[in-house]
Amino acid sequence: MSGFPDRLLAGYDRFMHGRYEEERDRYRDLAEKGQKPQTLIIACCDSRAAPETIFNSGPGELFVIRNVANLVPPYAPDGEFHSTSAALEFAVQSLRVRHIVVMGHGRCGGIAAALDPNAEPLSPGDFIGRWMSLLTPVSSEIQQSTMLTAGERQTALERISIRNSLSNLRTFPCVKILEDKGKLDLHGAWFDISSGELWVMDEATGDFSRPGR
Amino acid sequence: MSGFPDRLLAGYDRFMHGRYEEERDRYRDLAEKGQKPQTLIIACCDSRAAPETIFNSGPGELFVIRNVANLVPPYAPDGEFHSTSAALEFAVQSLRVRHIVVMGHGRCGGIAAALDPNAEPLSPGDFIGRWMSLLTPVSSEIQQSTMLTAGERQTALERISIRNSLSNLRTFPCVKILEDKGKLDLHGAWFDISSGELWVMDEATGDFSRPGR
Amino acid sequence: MSGFPDRLLAGYDRFMHGRYEEERDRYRDLAEKGQKPQTLIIACCDSRAAPETIFNSGPGELFVIRNVANLVPPYAPDGEFHSTSAALEFAVQSLRVRHIVVMGHGRCGGIAAALDPNAEPLSPGDFIGRWMSLLTPVSSEIQQSTMLTAGERQTALERISIRNSLSNLRTFPCVKILEDKGKLDLHGAWFDISSGELWVMDEATGDFSRPGR
Amino acid sequence: MSGFPDRLLAGYDRFMHGRYEEERDRYRDLAEKGQKPQTLIIACCDSRAAPETIFNSGPGELFVIRNVANLVPPYAPDGEFHSTSAALEFAVQSLRVRHIVVMGHGRCGGIAAALDPNAEPLSPGDFIGRWMSLLTPVSSEIQQSTMLTAGERQTALERISIRNSLSNLRTFPCVKILEDKGKLDLHGAWFDISSGELWVMDEATGDFSRPGR
Numbered sequence: 001m002s003g004f005p006d007r008l009l010a011g012y013d014r015f016m017h018g019r020y021e022e023e024r025d026r027y028r029d030l031a032e033k034g035q036k037p038q039t040l041i042i043a044c045c046d047s048r049a050a051p052e053t054i055f056n057s058g059p060g061e062l063f064v065i066r067n068v069a070n071l072v073p074p075y076a077p078d079g080e081f082h083s084t085s086a087a088l089e090f091a092v093q094s095l096r097v098r099h100i101v102v103m104g105h106g107r108c109g110g111i112a113a114a115l116d117p118n119a120e121p122l123s124p125g126d127f128i129g130r131w132m133s134l135l136t137p138v139s140s141e142i143q144q145s146t147m148l149t150a151g152e153r154q155t156a157l158e159r160i161s162i163r164n165s166l167s168n169l170r171t172f173p174c175v176k177i178l179e180d181k182g183k184l185d186l187h188g189a190w191f192d193i194s195s196g197e198l199w200v201m202d203e204a205t206g207d208f209s210r211p212g213r
Numbered sequence: 214m215s216g217f218p219d220r221l222l223a224g225y226d227r228f229m230h231g232r233y234e235e236e237r238d239r240y241r242d243l244a245e246k247g248q249k250p251q252t253l254i255i256a257c258c259d260s261r262a263a264p265e266t267i268f269n270s271g272p273g274e275l276f277v278i279r280n281v282a283n284l285v286p287p288y289a290p291d292g293e294f295h296s297t298s299a300a301l302e303f304a305v306q307s308l309r310v311r312h313i314v315v316m317g318h319g320r321c322g323g324i325a326a327a328l329d330p331n332a333e334p335l336s337p338g339d340f341i342g343r344w345m346s347l348l349t350p351v352s353s354e355i356q357q358s359t360m361l362t363a364g365e366r367q368t369a370l371e372r373i374s375i376r377n378s379l380s381n382l383r384t385f386p387c388v389k390i391l392e393d394k395g396k397l398d399l400h401g402a403w404f405d406i407s408s409g410e411l412w413v414m415d416e417a418t419g420d421f422s423r424p425g426r
Numbered sequence: 427m428s429g430f431p432d433r434l435l436a437g438y439d440r441f442m443h444g445r446y447e448e449e450r451d452r453y454r455d456l457a458e459k460g461q462k463p464q465t466l467i468i469a470c471c472d473s474r475a476a477p478e479t480i481f482n483s484g485p486g487e488l489f490v491i492r493n494v495a496n497l498v499p500p501y502a503p504d505g506e507f508h509s510t511s512a513a514l515e516f517a518v519q520s521l522r523v524r525h526i527v528v529m530g531h532g533r534c535g536g537i538a539a540a541l542d543p544n545a546e547p548l549s550p551g552d553f554i555g556r557w558m559s560l561l562t563p564v565s566s567e568i569q570q571s572t573m574l575t576a577g578e579r580q581t582a583l584e585r586i587s588i589r590n591s592l593s594n595l596r597t598f599p600c601v602k603i604l605e606d607k608g609k610l611d612l613h614g615a616w617f618d619i620s621s622g623e624l625w626v627m628d629e630a631t632g633d634f635s636r637p638g639r
Numbered sequence: 640m641s642g643f644p645d646r647l648l649a650g651y652d653r654f655m656h657g658r659y660e661e662e663r664d665r666y667r668d669l670a671e672k673g674q675k676p677q678t679l680i681i682a683c684c685d686s687r688a689a690p691e692t693i694f695n696s697g698p699g700e701l702f703v704i705r706n707v708a709n710l711v712p713p714y715a716p717d718g719e720f721h722s723t724s725a726a727l728e729f730a731v732q733s734l735r736v737r738h739i740v741v742m743g744h745g746r747c748g749g750i751a752a753a754l755d756p757n758a759e760p761l762s763p764g765d766f767i768g769r770w771m772s773l774l775t776p777v778s779s780e781i782q783q784s785t786m787l788t789a790g791e792r793q794t795a796l797e798r799i800s801i802r803n804s805l806s807n808l809r810t811f812p813c814v815k816i817l818e819d820k821g822k823l824d825l826h827g828a829w830f831d832i833s834s835g836e837l838w839v840m841d842e843a844t845g846d847f848s849r850p851g852r
Binding site: 003004005007008009011012014015016018019020024027028030031032034035037038039045046047048050052053054055056057058059060061062063064065066067068071073075077079080081082083084085086087088089090091093094099101106107109110122123124125126127128130131132133134172173174185187189192193194196198200203211 | 216217218220221222224225227228229231232233237240241243244245247248250251252258259260261263265266267268269270271272273274275276277278279280281284286288290292293294295296297298299300301302303304306307312314319320322323335336337338339340341343344345346347385386387398400402405406407409411413416424
């Protein structure tokens with residue numbers, strides 16, 4: 001009756017007779033009372049780095065923004081449409097999340113594009129080029145590095161970008177105020193697709209390491 | 214070493230000793246060869262409607278954009294930062310996805326805000342208000358309806374918004390051209406959080422119904 | 427009878443009644459026939475990174491140079507005394523080792539000194555300052571980085587230094603010729619004192635990763 | 640992923656699942672607080688005479704210089720690169736070690752070369768020849784001896800060389816001053832590869848004997 005992808009319908013079927021059946025009450029409860037997630041995660045669109053999978057989280061736990069390279073633009077109340085800022089505002093002001101996690105990952109295509117000096121626009125609109133140009137202020141140093149390998153430049157910018165997004169988050173008055181009041185915590189994380197390792201940012205130093213190592 | 218939320222670390226631990234362990238080879242392969250997802254899903258940030266959960270999908274399957282109310286803005290090559298358009302461009306032009314699914318859901322807070330005539334800005338920047346104003350061209354009629362119940366107005370706009378996003382998708386030349394060539398299919402879907410039901414849009418009529426019913 | 431440190435005498439006693447007793451024949455054999463190590467390791471003097479411990483190796487296996495920060499100076503046949511070059515020459519030309527491993531490690535004091543812009547000479551001779559100046563050609567970029575954290579600068583230079591030592595090794599004709607003939611392999615490795623992890627350099631890319639990840 | 644020697648990887652595996660596992664806390668502590676070794680050992684590169692093995696010492700105990708024939712050159716603040724002097728300076732001035740041990744061993748190839756009147760340069764650079772010429776002032780008498788056997792000449796020069804290195808150590812102002820203040824002790828030791836015996840030098844007479852015999 002519809003050209004809806006079979007694979008998705010099959011997956012939905014597994015959900016319906018699996019997880020949903022087990023968590024029926026939880027879903028109904030969440031529908032009735034509304035969501036109250038503790039955490040906003042800003043993650044990448046990448047098909048290999050879904051937050052719900054990596055954190056094995058259930059319905060109602062994570063409010064999730066996903067854009068290319070998990071970027072947060074700086075605060076710009078200019079009356080334009082700001083997808084990420086709108087979702088951020090909704091999570092912080094309306095849902096009152098307690099934590100914001102910016103989660104990057106290895107082999108990020110957006111970061112690779114930002115590092116590629118010969119990157120061609122993908123279309124006349126060059127939306128991806130414009131979007132990644134949000135990193136220009138922090139990417140040029142690494143892009144010009146002659147000492148780091150290509151792989152090291154990629155990882156370095158992935159992490160610099162997370163720190164940069166965290167600083168941009170703090171340019172939003174609502175974030176700054178709540179963080180200063182101790183009502184909101186900001187965190188950075190980086191996921192290694194190949195090894196499955198999660199690296200967590202130390203708030204004090206900005207360094208990434210594996211918890212418990 | 215960091216105040217990273219325990220709940221997330223515990224969930225990650227379940228992932229690492231569960232799904233990752235089972236799918237180690239798949240992750241390594243995806244890391245090495247890169248992602249090649251068949252489907253782009255544009256979904257809502259809502260914590261109750263994660264596409265990977267609803268479609269029980271594994272790593273590498275879904276390229277996911279998540280913004281408030283799963284909106285797609287119209288094509289606007291104005292040199293501004295466009296999060297959604299950038300991710301769309303990347304998925305279509307670089308990853309060459311075969312399907313785009315716009316998935317809405319019931320009890321959407323963004324849609325509710327768009328319908329609320331007395332909605333107050335959540336902050337001076339009013340990012341959410343601006344973002345939801347993308348729906349103004351199609352929401353006013355429903356907002357003013359005196360015949361539909363509040364619940365009916367909500368569901369109606371959730372579905373109108375999906376059809377609106379699909380039309381906006383077709384304003385992007387790269388989408389229009391590939392769809393006309395039969396190389397890209399567009400789909401609509403709507404998830405009922407309470408019942409767990411997935412409603413799929415009929416491409417011909419725009420009606421939503423449950424597959425196989 | 428002598429002020430020789432008790433701790434060392436006690437440790438020697440454990441060796442004599444432990445490992446030596448088990449490997450008596452091996453020691454006698456090695457004494458008689460001489461050493462024939464397969465591997466030269468150039469490691470740091472650091473008390474936390476002994477190659478024999480990290481590689482759990484026995485007598486006769488590793489020919490070991492240890493200097494501050496495991497540096498190899500470039501080939502300089504100037505008639506001066508060159509401790510590292512002499513040992514390198516002996517290992518390659520006389521012992522005919524099959525492998526050379528340059529092994530760095532985390533938290534290296536020498537590397538930290540090389541990165542510290544305000545490092546004071548430790549003595550009028552400033553031997554350590556001179557020695558670490560071997561890295562000046564490759565350290566300035568990282569030292570001036572404003573995007574990397576202190577921890578990231580340290581790790582980056584530790585790895586850059588390993589790659590630099592490997593290039594310097596190739597300035598020695600005897601190394602270059604044997605490597606070109608396929609009779610000598612050069613490798614890089616980095617040891618994380620805290621986690622005990624060994625990171626191995628990929629010869630093709632220069633990137634470091636954990637074997638099997 | 641890399642041609643890193645299997646034998647080393649296997650040994651590392653034994654370390655990781657053996658010693659490291661037992662001493663995890665010690666390694667973490669040493670990483671966090673830094674090293675504070677009590678002893679600097681100047682030993683030979685020889686694969687049969689690793690100090691950590693002979694003294695059965697653990698992480699953090701021994702700061703180790705290893706060069707051919709465990710030589711210490713005389714103090715020469717000439718602005719050149721001095722590997723051994725730099726490490727010595729670092730151990731004494733920065734780490735403030737309490738003991739310096741010069742440890743020689745039997746069947747030392749470097750000493751043998753220094754005694755061989757027909758020794759050929761191993762390469763045009765003749766680095767080993769230059770390095771061993773540090774012994775010329777003390778080796779010629781033994782080299783020309785007609786009364787000692789070849790074996791006696793070898794052992795004699797091995798021990799003379801240790802005493803010579805100890806005198807050279809005292810030409811370094813930082814060593815001399817701290818020794819005079821009673822804050823630093825110098826020791827000589829000689830290891831017999833065949834019998835596994837450790838011979839310790841009597842500070843007063845310069846004689847070597849086995850402790851407790």
